[in-house]
Amino acid sequence: MPEEMPRFDGMRVLVAEDEFLVSMLLEEMLGDLGCEVVGPFATLASALDGAVSDDYDVAVIDLNLAGEKADPVIAKLAERAVPLAIASGGFEPGLVHKPTVRLDKPYSSAQLEQAMTRLHEALQARN
Template sequence: MAQASAGQGLQTRRVLVVEDEFFIADDIRIALDSAGAEVVGPVATCDEALALIHEQSGRIDLGVLDINLGGELCFPAAEVLARAGVPFIFTTGYQEAMLPPRFRHVTVWEKPFDPLSLVRSLPAVIARQEG
């Protein structure tokens, strides 16, 4: 029963997951599914993320973006989401200090993290954007 309330406020929300580590992406997907969210992706590259953002234009409510995707940074996808007014968070195995100044306000989850805890935090991210 605790899992059902893990991401209260995510029901029917469409969440883009951009993560190049299969098991991490799958854990996030499972946690989001259990919270009632609809997962867009997951995808493992910035190009795939940009294609999904374009394809799903106006139908993504939130993004969970790994900063480093096999040596490629996801900042172009983050910029497109920001311009569209879509809230997002970053996940990373690196220090938060590597963020460009324009993204220093974005919530960062440092790996390793508990996917359920991450999902529990997402309704607040949406609420800040909508509030």
């Protein structure tokens, strides 16, 4: 009998990802986990607007959005104490935001599931 995937029904995930196909796949994988996607946002400006105004529980942010570093978005999420997964093909060690989960590209659905579990735990600890 296959193991069931954890369900995060109703957990709203802010997604900032500039690669269209990666974004579509991420949305699908999050949906399979029971999450609701806020976004996705493909540019720094739209991601920052979403981080400021949208209602979400956790976030998955690509470190590089259309050639711009997502640092302002990450800083806004830190201000709001939002649990965050940073997805990147090249991770930068200087990022300081807790809780932060590192999600190295390319990632599998199992790796995303692990990241979402850690973000969910951080969200529960915050509430």
